[in-house]
Amino acid sequence: MPKISLTEKSLRRLMSEFRSQTKDCEDITAEAIAANPRFLLLLRLNAGLSQTSFEQLLGMSKNIHKYETGAIRRMRRETAARFLAKIGRTAISEEAVIRNFRKFSKDSCGWFKANTLSEKASAARLLGAQTSLSKRASAQEEELANALKRAGYAVTNSF
Numbered sequence: 001m002p003k004i005s006l007t008e009k010s011l012r013r014l015m016s017e018f019r020s021q022t023k024d025c026e027d028i029t030a031e032a033i034a035a036n037p038r039f040l041l042l043l044r045l046n047a048g049l050s051q052t053s054f055e056q057l058l059g060m061s062k063n064i065h066k067y068e069t070g071a072i073r074r075m076r077r078e079t080a081a082r083f084l085a086k087i088g089r090t091a092i093s094e095e096a097v098i099r100n101f102r103k104f105s106k107d108s109c110g111w112f113k114a115n116t117l118s119e120k121a122s123a124a125r126l127l128g129a130q131t132s133l134s135k136r137a138s139a140q141e142e143e144l145a146n147a148l149k150r151a152g153y154a155v156t157n158s159f
Contacts, residue, residue, distance in 0.1 A: 011041075011101055015094050018042050025092040030081035037067035037075045040083070044068070045100040046092045058083050 018039050019025055021032045033039050044054040044064070055064050066072045137145065145155045 006041075006101075008098060008101065011045075011098065012094075014038060015042060015097060018092070022092075028084065028089055028092070030077050030084055033080035033084060034075045034077045037072055037080075038070050040064065041068040042092060042097055043087055045097040045104070046090070047087070048096070048100045048103075050104070058086055 017036070018032075021036065021039075022028045028043075040054075044051070047054070049057065051064050051068075055061065058064070063072075067075065148155050
């Protein structure tokens with residue numbers, strides 16, 4: 001999965017787009033959320049909720065990041081309406097969004113650090129190590145390839 005980097009500047013840009021689509025945050029509609037599911041990030045930060053807490057509120061299972069990062073670009077209007085009904089139509093404050101963004105950014109210690117002893121983290125580390133090793137030669141393989149080259153053999157790397 002590619003690393004997603006959200007900056008305060010990009011968050012402010014998203015907030016500006018949200019304001020223009022929702023009549024300065026006064027008319028938050030299911031259509032606006034369905035057209036740009038990334039707006040869920042603003043609603044979550046405004047409420048001061050973590051992704052996990054927000055998913056629980058919405059009755060989702062671990063997919064909010066796909067909406068927040070833009071991996072899912074459109075949402076069914078019915079889904080957006082259901083989410084809005086659960087969130088409520090509270091006033092959105094850019095100050096609250098930015099404050100909570102800073103708080104979550106500062107408090108975040110990363111998935112691996114938070115789940116360091118879990119079975120999922122161990123499996124992810126093992127998979128990462130296997131993937132890394134399969135893409136490069138080990139020290140012994142490099143030594144053998146160099147010895148074969150010195151002996152006059154053509155060596156192609158298939159790592």
